[in-house]
Amino acid sequence: MAGGWRVSCLSMSSVPKRVEQLMAQASGDEKHDPSAHSTLDILWVLYDRILRYDPRDPRGEDRDRFLMSKGHGPLALFAILADKGFFPAEEMARFETWEGILGGHPDRHRVPGIEISTGSLGHGFPMAVGVALALRAKGSDRRVFVLIGDGEANEGSVWETALLAGSLELPHLTAILVDNASSTRPLGDIGAKFSTFGWAARTANGRDHEALYAALSAPDAVRPTIVVAEIRE
Protein backbone atom coordinates (compact mmCIF):
# COMPACT_ATOMS: atom_id res chain seq x y z
CA MET A 1 0.00 0.00 0.00
CA ALA A 2 1.46 3.34 -0.97
CA GLY A 3 0.44 6.88 -0.22
CA GLY A 4 0.66 9.36 2.60
CA TRP A 5 -0.85 9.45 6.06
CA ARG A 6 -4.58 9.88 6.17
CA VAL A 7 -4.78 13.35 7.62
CA SER A 8 -8.48 12.96 8.23
CA CYS A 9 -7.68 10.47 10.95
CA LEU A 10 -5.95 13.18 12.89
CA SER A 11 -8.84 15.54 13.09
CA MET A 12 -9.44 14.59 16.73
CA SER A 13 -5.82 15.02 17.71
CA SER A 14 -4.19 18.14 19.11
CA VAL A 15 -0.67 16.99 18.42
CA PRO A 16 1.36 19.67 16.60
CA LYS A 17 0.90 19.72 12.84
CA ARG A 18 4.61 19.22 12.29
CA VAL A 19 4.32 15.73 13.80
CA GLU A 20 1.47 14.94 11.44
CA GLN A 21 3.63 16.18 8.60
CA LEU A 22 6.45 13.90 9.67
CA MET A 23 4.08 10.94 9.67
CA ALA A 24 2.80 11.96 6.26
CA GLN A 25 6.26 11.55 4.78
CA ALA A 26 6.16 7.80 5.30
CA SER A 27 4.73 5.20 3.00
CA GLY A 28 4.84 1.43 3.05
CA ASP A 29 2.91 -1.71 3.77
CA GLU A 30 3.38 -1.88 7.52
CA LYS A 31 2.23 1.53 8.61
CA HIS A 32 -0.60 -0.06 10.61
CA ASP A 33 -2.44 3.24 10.19
CA PRO A 34 -5.14 2.73 12.85
CA SER A 35 -2.56 1.36 15.24
CA ALA A 36 -0.19 4.28 14.76
CA HIS A 37 -3.03 6.74 14.97
CA SER A 38 -4.36 5.31 18.22
CA THR A 39 -1.11 5.94 20.07
CA LEU A 40 -0.32 9.41 18.75
CA ASP A 41 -1.69 11.59 21.55
CA ILE A 42 -0.49 9.25 24.29
CA LEU A 43 3.03 9.26 22.91
CA TRP A 44 2.99 12.99 22.47
CA VAL A 45 1.99 13.61 26.06
CA LEU A 46 4.67 11.20 27.24
CA TYR A 47 7.50 12.68 25.19
CA ASP A 48 6.41 16.29 25.47
CA ARG A 49 5.50 16.49 29.12
CA ILE A 50 6.41 13.43 31.18
CA LEU A 51 9.44 11.41 30.12
CA ARG A 52 12.93 12.49 31.09
CA TYR A 53 15.39 11.90 28.25
CA ASP A 54 18.26 13.40 26.30
CA PRO A 55 18.09 12.74 22.55
CA ARG A 56 21.85 13.31 22.35
CA ASP A 57 22.35 10.44 24.81
CA PRO A 58 19.46 8.05 24.14
CA ARG A 59 20.81 5.32 26.44
CA GLY A 60 21.79 7.66 29.26
CA GLU A 61 21.34 6.00 32.63
CA ASP A 62 19.31 8.91 34.00
CA ARG A 63 16.53 8.58 31.42
CA ASP A 64 13.01 7.32 31.92
CA ARG A 65 12.34 4.20 29.87
CA PHE A 66 9.56 3.89 27.34
CA LEU A 67 8.98 0.44 25.86
CA MET A 68 6.63 0.04 22.90
CA SER A 69 5.48 -3.47 23.68
CA LYS A 70 3.11 -3.95 20.78
CA GLY A 71 5.60 -2.72 18.19
CA HIS A 72 2.81 -2.39 15.65
CA GLY A 73 2.16 0.98 14.11
CA PRO A 74 5.40 2.66 15.15
CA LEU A 75 4.97 5.65 12.82
CA ALA A 76 3.63 7.93 15.52
CA LEU A 77 6.53 6.99 17.78
CA PHE A 78 9.04 7.47 14.97
CA ALA A 79 7.59 10.87 14.10
CA ILE A 80 7.73 12.05 17.71
CA LEU A 81 11.29 10.74 18.17
CA ALA A 82 12.29 12.60 15.01
CA ASP A 83 10.51 15.73 16.20
CA LYS A 84 12.32 15.54 19.54
CA GLY A 85 15.70 15.17 17.84
CA PHE A 86 16.59 11.51 18.29
CA PHE A 87 17.34 11.15 14.57
CA PRO A 88 17.05 13.31 11.44
CA ALA A 89 13.54 13.97 10.20
CA GLU A 90 14.65 12.85 6.74
CA GLU A 91 14.49 9.26 7.96
CA MET A 92 10.68 9.41 7.88
CA ALA A 93 10.72 9.45 4.08
CA ARG A 94 12.92 6.34 4.11
CA PHE A 95 10.40 4.35 6.18
CA GLU A 96 10.49 0.68 5.15
CA THR A 97 13.27 1.16 2.64
CA TRP A 98 16.67 -0.54 2.39
CA GLU A 99 18.43 2.75 2.96
CA GLY A 100 16.47 3.72 6.06
CA ILE A 101 16.59 2.83 9.75
CA LEU A 102 12.82 2.78 10.28
CA GLY A 103 11.02 -0.50 9.64
CA GLY A 104 7.50 -1.76 10.05
CA HIS A 105 8.41 -2.72 13.59
CA PRO A 106 11.11 -0.93 15.57
CA ASP A 107 14.68 -2.19 15.91
CA ARG A 108 16.54 -0.96 18.97
CA HIS A 109 19.87 -1.41 17.22
CA ARG A 110 18.86 0.86 14.34
CA VAL A 111 16.70 3.58 15.86
CA PRO A 112 18.01 5.97 18.55
CA GLY A 113 15.45 6.19 21.34
CA ILE A 114 13.99 2.73 20.80
CA GLU A 115 14.53 0.66 23.95
CA ILE A 116 13.48 -2.79 22.66
CA SER A 117 12.89 -4.43 19.31
CA THR A 118 9.27 -5.47 19.16
CA GLY A 119 6.56 -6.56 16.76
CA SER A 120 5.77 -10.02 18.07
CA LEU A 121 3.01 -9.32 20.55
CA GLY A 122 3.27 -9.97 24.26
CA HIS A 123 7.03 -9.59 24.66
CA GLY A 124 7.64 -5.99 25.69
CA PHE A 125 5.35 -5.95 28.71
CA PRO A 126 7.26 -8.63 30.64
CA MET A 127 10.54 -7.12 29.45
CA ALA A 128 9.42 -3.84 31.01
CA VAL A 129 8.94 -5.60 34.33
CA GLY A 130 12.52 -6.85 34.04
CA VAL A 131 13.67 -3.31 33.34
CA ALA A 132 11.70 -2.01 36.34
CA LEU A 133 13.19 -4.68 38.60
CA ALA A 134 16.65 -3.85 37.29
CA LEU A 135 16.22 -0.15 38.01
CA ARG A 136 15.04 -0.92 41.51
CA ALA A 137 18.05 -3.18 42.08
CA LYS A 138 20.32 -0.38 40.84
CA GLY A 139 18.71 2.12 43.18
CA SER A 140 17.44 4.24 40.30
CA ASP A 141 14.41 6.46 40.72
CA ARG A 142 13.63 6.52 36.99
CA ARG A 143 10.21 5.50 35.72
CA VAL A 144 9.35 2.76 33.22
CA PHE A 145 6.45 3.16 30.81
CA VAL A 146 5.24 0.34 28.59
CA LEU A 147 2.55 0.59 25.92
CA ILE A 148 0.31 -2.39 25.19
CA GLY A 149 -2.39 -2.72 22.58
CA ASP A 150 -5.81 -4.10 23.38
CA GLY A 151 -5.34 -6.66 20.62
CA GLU A 152 -2.00 -7.53 22.18
CA ALA A 153 -3.85 -8.18 25.42
CA ASN A 154 -5.19 -11.37 23.84
CA GLU A 155 -1.74 -12.85 24.44
CA GLY A 156 -1.32 -15.04 27.50
CA SER A 157 2.00 -13.47 28.43
CA VAL A 158 0.24 -10.13 29.00
CA TRP A 159 -1.85 -11.71 31.72
CA GLU A 160 1.09 -13.62 33.18
CA THR A 161 2.81 -10.27 33.52
CA ALA A 162 -0.23 -8.50 34.91
CA LEU A 163 -0.44 -11.17 37.60
CA LEU A 164 3.27 -11.02 38.37
CA ALA A 165 3.85 -7.26 38.38
CA GLY A 166 0.78 -6.60 40.50
CA SER A 167 2.47 -8.39 43.37
CA LEU A 168 5.95 -6.90 43.03
CA GLU A 169 5.45 -3.39 44.40
CA LEU A 170 6.77 -1.53 41.37
CA PRO A 171 5.39 1.99 41.72
CA HIS A 172 7.78 3.24 39.05
CA LEU A 173 6.17 0.98 36.43
CA THR A 174 3.27 2.35 34.40
CA ALA A 175 1.56 0.33 31.69
CA ILE A 176 -0.60 2.08 29.13
CA LEU A 177 -3.16 -0.12 27.47
CA VAL A 178 -4.49 1.52 24.32
CA ASP A 179 -8.05 0.38 23.89
CA ASN A 180 -9.17 1.23 20.38
CA ALA A 181 -11.61 -1.68 20.24
CA SER A 182 -9.28 -3.72 18.07
CA SER A 183 -9.49 -6.86 20.17
CA THR A 184 -11.43 -9.65 18.48
CA ARG A 185 -12.58 -10.79 21.91
CA PRO A 186 -14.14 -8.16 24.17
CA LEU A 187 -11.79 -7.47 27.07
CA GLY A 188 -14.44 -6.21 29.47
CA ASP A 189 -13.35 -3.94 32.28
CA ILE A 190 -9.57 -3.99 31.79
CA GLY A 191 -8.84 -1.72 34.74
CA ALA A 192 -10.87 -3.90 37.07
CA LYS A 193 -9.03 -6.98 35.89
CA PHE A 194 -5.64 -5.39 36.59
CA SER A 195 -6.90 -4.08 39.93
CA THR A 196 -7.61 -7.59 41.10
CA PHE A 197 -3.97 -8.40 40.45
CA GLY A 198 -2.78 -5.48 42.57
CA TRP A 199 -2.42 -2.63 40.08
CA ALA A 200 -3.60 0.93 40.50
CA ALA A 201 -5.98 1.37 37.56
CA ARG A 202 -6.99 4.54 35.81
CA THR A 203 -8.93 5.28 32.66
CA ALA A 204 -8.43 8.28 30.39
CA ASN A 205 -9.66 9.49 27.06
CA GLY A 206 -6.80 8.60 24.73
CA ARG A 207 -7.19 11.90 22.89
CA ASP A 208 -7.47 14.17 25.93
CA HIS A 209 -4.00 15.46 26.68
CA GLU A 210 -4.85 16.83 30.11
CA ALA A 211 -6.57 13.64 31.16
CA LEU A 212 -3.62 11.58 29.90
CA TYR A 213 -1.17 13.86 31.68
CA ALA A 214 -3.07 13.56 34.94
CA ALA A 215 -3.22 9.77 34.67
CA LEU A 216 0.43 9.33 33.68
CA SER A 217 2.15 11.92 35.84
CA ALA A 218 1.09 10.82 39.31
CA PRO A 219 2.15 7.24 40.00
CA ASP A 220 0.79 5.24 42.90
CA ALA A 221 3.02 5.17 45.97
CA VAL A 222 3.30 1.40 46.10
CA ARG A 223 1.62 -0.31 43.18
CA PRO A 224 2.32 -0.31 39.46
CA THR A 225 -0.17 1.71 37.48
CA ILE A 226 -2.26 0.72 34.48
CA VAL A 227 -3.72 3.54 32.41
CA VAL A 228 -6.42 2.37 30.05
CA ALA A 229 -6.39 4.91 27.23
CA GLU A 230 -9.68 4.73 25.39
CA ILE A 231 -9.90 5.63 21.72
CA ARG A 232 -13.49 5.84 20.53
CA GLU A 233 -13.86 7.40 17.09
Place this chain on the structure above:
Amino acid sequence: MRAQMGATLQDLMDTDPRLAIVLADISHGYFERAAAAYPERVIKVGIMEQTAVSLAAGLAIEGFIPVVHSITPFIVERPFEQIKVDFCYQRLGGNIISTGASYDYGTDGMTHYGMGDVPILRTLPGMEVVVPGTAGEFDALFREAYADGAPTYFRVAEQQNLADRAVRFGRLEVVRRGSAAVVVAVGPMLDRVLEAVADLDVSVVYCTTVAPFDGETLRAAMPAAPAATRAVVVVEPYYEGTLVPEIVAALGPDPVRIEAIGVPRRVLSRYGTIDQHDADLGLSVAGIRARIETFLAKG
Protein backbone atom coordinates in the same frame (compact mmCIF):
# COMPACT_ATOMS: atom_id res chain seq x y z
CA MET B 1 24.83 -31.63 38.51
CA ARG B 2 21.68 -29.77 39.61
CA ALA B 3 23.06 -29.30 43.12
CA GLN B 4 26.28 -28.04 41.56
CA MET B 5 24.25 -25.52 39.59
CA GLY B 6 22.88 -24.16 42.86
CA ALA B 7 26.31 -24.06 44.49
CA THR B 8 28.00 -22.42 41.51
CA LEU B 9 25.36 -19.75 41.13
CA GLN B 10 25.19 -18.97 44.83
CA ASP B 11 28.96 -18.59 44.88
CA LEU B 12 28.97 -16.28 41.87
CA MET B 13 26.13 -14.20 43.32
CA ASP B 14 28.54 -13.24 46.12
CA THR B 15 31.19 -11.98 43.74
CA ASP B 16 29.35 -10.69 40.68
CA PRO B 17 26.71 -8.02 41.42
CA ARG B 18 25.52 -8.25 37.81
CA LEU B 19 24.22 -11.80 38.24
CA ALA B 20 20.45 -12.26 38.68
CA ILE B 21 18.46 -15.49 38.96
CA VAL B 22 14.92 -15.89 37.59
CA LEU B 23 13.09 -19.01 38.77
CA ALA B 24 9.82 -20.38 37.43
CA ASP B 25 8.63 -22.19 40.56
CA ILE B 26 11.43 -24.72 40.72
CA SER B 27 14.70 -25.37 42.54
CA HIS B 28 13.96 -22.76 45.23
CA GLY B 29 15.81 -24.92 47.74
CA TYR B 30 19.07 -24.57 45.84
CA PHE B 31 18.97 -20.80 46.07
CA GLU B 32 17.70 -20.11 49.59
CA ARG B 33 20.90 -18.41 50.72
CA ALA B 34 21.16 -16.24 47.63
CA ALA B 35 17.48 -15.34 47.85
CA ALA B 36 17.91 -14.23 51.46
CA ALA B 37 21.11 -12.29 50.76
CA TYR B 38 20.11 -10.75 47.44
CA PRO B 39 16.30 -10.57 47.29
CA GLU B 40 16.38 -8.06 44.46
CA ARG B 41 18.50 -10.38 42.31
CA VAL B 42 16.66 -13.65 42.93
CA ILE B 43 13.24 -13.36 41.34
CA LYS B 44 10.67 -16.10 41.74
CA VAL B 45 8.06 -15.37 39.10
CA GLY B 46 5.78 -18.37 39.48
CA ILE B 47 4.71 -20.74 36.73
CA MET B 48 5.05 -18.38 33.78
CA GLU B 49 8.03 -19.34 31.69
CA GLN B 50 7.39 -16.96 28.79
CA THR B 51 7.33 -14.05 31.19
CA ALA B 52 10.39 -15.42 32.99
CA VAL B 53 12.46 -15.30 29.81
CA SER B 54 11.22 -11.87 28.71
CA LEU B 55 11.69 -10.45 32.20
CA ALA B 56 15.25 -11.80 32.20
CA ALA B 57 15.85 -10.01 28.90
CA GLY B 58 14.65 -6.79 30.53
CA LEU B 59 17.22 -7.32 33.27
CA ALA B 60 19.89 -7.89 30.62
CA ILE B 61 19.05 -4.63 28.84
CA GLU B 62 19.86 -2.84 32.07
CA GLY B 63 23.24 -4.50 32.43
CA PHE B 64 22.46 -7.52 34.58
CA ILE B 65 23.46 -11.07 33.62
CA PRO B 66 20.30 -13.11 34.08
CA VAL B 67 20.02 -16.83 34.62
CA VAL B 68 16.62 -18.36 33.92
CA HIS B 69 15.96 -21.85 35.19
CA SER B 70 13.23 -24.46 34.91
CA ILE B 71 12.49 -27.92 33.55
CA THR B 72 13.67 -28.46 29.99
CA PRO B 73 10.45 -28.41 27.95
CA PHE B 74 9.03 -25.53 29.96
CA ILE B 75 12.08 -23.26 29.71
CA VAL B 76 13.11 -24.11 26.15
CA GLU B 77 10.16 -25.26 24.07
CA ARG B 78 7.32 -23.22 25.62
CA PRO B 79 9.18 -19.86 25.57
CA PHE B 80 11.19 -20.59 22.44
CA GLU B 81 10.01 -17.40 20.76
CA GLN B 82 10.95 -15.36 23.82
CA ILE B 83 14.47 -16.80 23.65
CA LYS B 84 14.59 -16.02 19.94
CA VAL B 85 13.15 -12.50 20.02
CA ASP B 86 14.03 -11.20 23.48
CA PHE B 87 17.59 -12.51 23.64
CA CYS B 88 18.87 -13.49 20.19
CA TYR B 89 17.26 -10.79 18.04
CA GLN B 90 17.92 -8.11 20.69
CA ARG B 91 21.51 -9.38 20.91
CA LEU B 92 21.44 -9.66 24.69
CA GLY B 93 23.55 -11.85 26.90
CA GLY B 94 22.04 -14.19 29.45
CA ASN B 95 21.83 -17.79 30.52
CA ILE B 96 19.20 -20.50 30.48
CA ILE B 97 19.78 -23.54 32.65
CA SER B 98 17.44 -26.46 32.24
CA THR B 99 17.00 -29.47 34.45
CA GLY B 100 15.54 -32.76 33.32
CA ALA B 101 17.54 -33.68 30.25
CA SER B 102 15.80 -35.90 27.69
CA TYR B 103 13.96 -38.50 29.82
CA ASP B 104 15.54 -37.77 33.20
CA TYR B 105 11.93 -37.57 34.44
CA GLY B 106 11.44 -40.98 32.87
CA THR B 107 8.34 -41.93 34.83
CA ASP B 108 6.51 -38.65 34.22
CA GLY B 109 5.66 -39.04 30.57
CA MET B 110 6.53 -37.14 27.43
CA THR B 111 5.23 -33.79 28.68
CA HIS B 112 8.29 -33.74 30.93
CA TYR B 113 10.82 -35.07 28.43
CA GLY B 114 13.20 -32.76 26.62
CA MET B 115 15.02 -34.35 23.72
CA GLY B 116 14.35 -31.44 21.39
CA ASP B 117 16.05 -28.68 23.37
CA VAL B 118 19.46 -28.70 21.70
CA PRO B 119 18.12 -29.21 18.16
CA ILE B 120 15.76 -26.23 18.29
CA LEU B 121 18.20 -23.95 20.06
CA ARG B 122 20.74 -24.71 17.32
CA THR B 123 18.45 -22.86 14.90
CA LEU B 124 18.95 -19.55 16.70
CA PRO B 125 21.69 -17.21 15.49
CA GLY B 126 24.12 -16.33 18.26
CA MET B 127 22.83 -18.95 20.68
CA GLU B 128 25.48 -20.89 22.58
CA VAL B 129 24.73 -24.44 23.75
CA VAL B 130 26.66 -26.21 26.49
CA VAL B 131 26.22 -29.88 27.47
CA PRO B 132 28.42 -30.64 30.49
CA GLY B 133 29.29 -34.25 31.23
CA THR B 134 29.77 -33.86 34.99
CA ALA B 135 28.92 -31.49 37.80
CA GLY B 136 32.48 -30.26 37.89
CA GLU B 137 32.38 -29.55 34.18
CA PHE B 138 29.17 -27.57 34.63
CA ASP B 139 30.95 -25.43 37.19
CA ALA B 140 33.96 -24.82 34.95
CA LEU B 141 31.98 -24.17 31.78
CA PHE B 142 29.45 -21.91 33.47
CA ARG B 143 32.14 -19.78 35.07
CA GLU B 144 33.89 -19.48 31.71
CA ALA B 145 30.86 -18.58 29.60
CA TYR B 146 28.10 -17.05 31.73
CA ALA B 147 29.24 -13.45 31.26
CA ASP B 148 30.39 -13.63 27.65
CA GLY B 149 27.62 -11.38 26.34
CA ALA B 150 25.79 -14.09 24.38
CA PRO B 151 22.64 -16.07 25.20
CA THR B 152 23.92 -19.39 26.51
CA TYR B 153 22.04 -22.60 27.26
CA PHE B 154 23.34 -25.07 29.84
CA ARG B 155 21.87 -28.57 29.78
CA VAL B 156 21.85 -30.03 33.30
CA ALA B 157 21.44 -33.80 33.30
CA GLU B 158 21.02 -36.58 35.83
CA GLN B 159 23.46 -38.86 34.03
CA GLN B 160 27.11 -38.02 34.43
CA ASN B 161 30.51 -39.35 33.50
CA LEU B 162 32.58 -40.62 36.42
CA ALA B 163 35.48 -38.18 36.15
CA ASP B 164 35.75 -34.48 35.37
CA ARG B 165 37.81 -33.56 32.36
CA ALA B 166 39.68 -30.32 31.77
CA VAL B 167 37.01 -28.95 29.48
CA ARG B 168 37.11 -25.54 27.84
CA PHE B 169 34.14 -23.64 26.45
CA GLY B 170 33.96 -23.91 22.67
CA ARG B 171 36.66 -26.58 22.44
CA LEU B 172 36.58 -30.26 21.59
CA GLU B 173 39.03 -32.55 23.36
CA VAL B 174 40.71 -35.53 21.74
CA VAL B 175 40.44 -38.27 24.38
CA ARG B 176 42.05 -41.14 22.48
CA ARG B 177 43.31 -41.77 18.98
CA GLY B 178 42.58 -44.53 16.46
CA SER B 179 42.43 -44.92 12.70
CA ALA B 180 39.10 -46.43 11.65
CA ALA B 181 36.81 -43.54 12.60
CA VAL B 182 36.39 -40.55 14.87
CA VAL B 183 33.65 -40.91 17.49
CA VAL B 184 32.30 -37.62 18.84
CA ALA B 185 30.80 -38.15 22.31
CA VAL B 186 28.64 -35.33 23.65
CA GLY B 187 28.46 -34.61 27.39
CA PRO B 188 27.23 -37.51 29.51
CA MET B 189 27.63 -39.98 26.63
CA LEU B 190 31.43 -40.04 26.98
CA ASP B 191 31.79 -42.87 29.51
CA ARG B 192 29.38 -45.07 27.58
CA VAL B 193 31.19 -44.39 24.33
CA LEU B 194 34.60 -45.15 25.82
CA GLU B 195 33.28 -48.45 27.17
CA ALA B 196 31.58 -49.31 23.92
CA VAL B 197 34.68 -48.73 21.77
CA ALA B 198 37.28 -49.96 24.27
CA ASP B 199 38.73 -52.53 21.88
CA LEU B 200 38.01 -50.70 18.63
CA ASP B 201 40.61 -48.76 16.61
CA VAL B 202 38.80 -45.41 16.74
CA SER B 203 39.50 -41.91 17.96
CA VAL B 204 37.20 -40.46 20.61
CA VAL B 205 36.58 -36.73 20.72
CA TYR B 206 34.72 -35.19 23.66
CA CYS B 207 32.25 -32.36 23.05
CA THR B 208 30.74 -30.22 25.80
CA THR B 209 30.05 -27.12 23.70
CA VAL B 210 27.64 -27.93 20.90
CA ALA B 211 27.42 -24.32 19.71
CA PRO B 212 29.76 -22.84 18.70
CA PHE B 213 31.10 -26.15 17.41
CA ASP B 214 34.86 -26.63 17.30
CA GLY B 215 35.21 -27.83 13.73
CA GLU B 216 38.91 -27.06 13.69
CA THR B 217 39.77 -29.66 16.33
CA LEU B 218 37.56 -32.21 14.61
CA ARG B 219 39.34 -31.63 11.29
CA ALA B 220 42.69 -32.03 12.96
CA ALA B 221 41.56 -35.23 14.69
CA MET B 222 40.64 -36.97 11.44
CA PRO B 223 43.07 -39.79 10.64
CA ALA B 224 45.27 -39.44 7.58
CA ALA B 225 43.08 -41.71 5.50
CA PRO B 226 41.87 -41.38 1.91
CA ALA B 227 39.00 -38.91 1.81
CA ALA B 228 36.57 -41.54 0.58
CA THR B 229 37.10 -43.69 3.67
CA ARG B 230 36.68 -40.97 6.29
CA ALA B 231 34.15 -41.90 8.94
CA VAL B 232 32.61 -40.10 11.90
CA VAL B 233 30.25 -41.38 14.54
CA VAL B 234 28.46 -38.80 16.68
CA VAL B 235 26.78 -39.93 19.91
CA GLU B 236 24.41 -37.36 21.39
CA PRO B 237 22.13 -37.48 24.46
CA TYR B 238 19.25 -35.64 22.70
CA TYR B 239 17.64 -36.16 19.28
CA GLU B 240 20.02 -37.99 17.00
CA GLY B 241 21.77 -36.19 14.19
CA THR B 242 21.71 -32.72 15.68
CA LEU B 243 25.43 -32.16 15.15
CA VAL B 244 25.56 -33.65 11.65
CA PRO B 245 25.37 -30.25 9.86
CA GLU B 246 28.28 -28.94 11.94
CA ILE B 247 30.33 -32.09 11.21
CA VAL B 248 29.61 -31.83 7.48
CA ALA B 249 30.51 -28.15 7.52
CA ALA B 250 33.75 -28.86 9.38
CA LEU B 251 34.89 -31.69 7.13
CA GLY B 252 33.50 -30.66 3.75
CA PRO B 253 33.68 -30.54 0.87
CA ASP B 254 35.26 -34.01 0.83
CA PRO B 255 32.87 -36.90 1.47
CA VAL B 256 32.58 -38.35 4.95
CA ARG B 257 30.52 -41.28 6.20
CA ILE B 258 28.52 -40.33 9.30
CA GLU B 259 26.62 -42.44 11.79
CA ALA B 260 24.36 -40.39 14.06
CA ILE B 261 23.46 -42.04 17.35
CA GLY B 262 21.09 -40.35 19.76
CA VAL B 263 17.47 -40.36 20.85
CA PRO B 264 15.30 -41.49 17.92
CA ARG B 265 12.52 -39.09 16.91
CA ARG B 266 9.51 -41.02 18.09
CA VAL B 267 6.77 -40.52 20.64
CA LEU B 268 7.80 -42.16 23.91
CA SER B 269 4.89 -43.67 25.80
CA ARG B 270 6.58 -45.93 28.35
CA TYR B 271 7.35 -45.05 31.97
CA GLY B 272 10.63 -46.14 33.48
CA THR B 273 14.11 -45.39 34.67
CA ILE B 274 16.65 -43.55 32.55
CA ASP B 275 18.45 -46.85 32.02
CA GLN B 276 15.27 -48.52 30.81
CA HIS B 277 14.67 -45.75 28.29
CA ASP B 278 18.31 -45.89 27.18
CA ALA B 279 18.10 -49.64 26.61
CA ASP B 280 14.82 -49.32 24.71
CA LEU B 281 16.25 -46.58 22.47
CA GLY B 282 19.59 -48.23 21.74
CA LEU B 283 21.61 -45.91 23.95
CA SER B 284 23.01 -48.47 26.40
CA VAL B 285 26.67 -49.39 26.07
CA ALA B 286 25.64 -52.52 24.17
CA GLY B 287 23.32 -50.57 21.89
CA ILE B 288 25.96 -47.99 21.04
CA ARG B 289 28.55 -50.73 20.50
CA ALA B 290 26.27 -52.57 18.09
CA ARG B 291 25.57 -49.43 16.03
CA ILE B 292 29.24 -48.55 15.75
CA GLU B 293 30.28 -52.11 14.85
CA THR B 294 27.66 -52.29 12.11
CA PHE B 295 28.71 -48.89 10.77
CA LEU B 296 32.40 -49.76 10.68
CA ALA B 297 31.68 -53.12 9.02
CA LYS B 298 29.90 -51.37 6.16
CA GLY B 299 32.93 -49.16 5.50
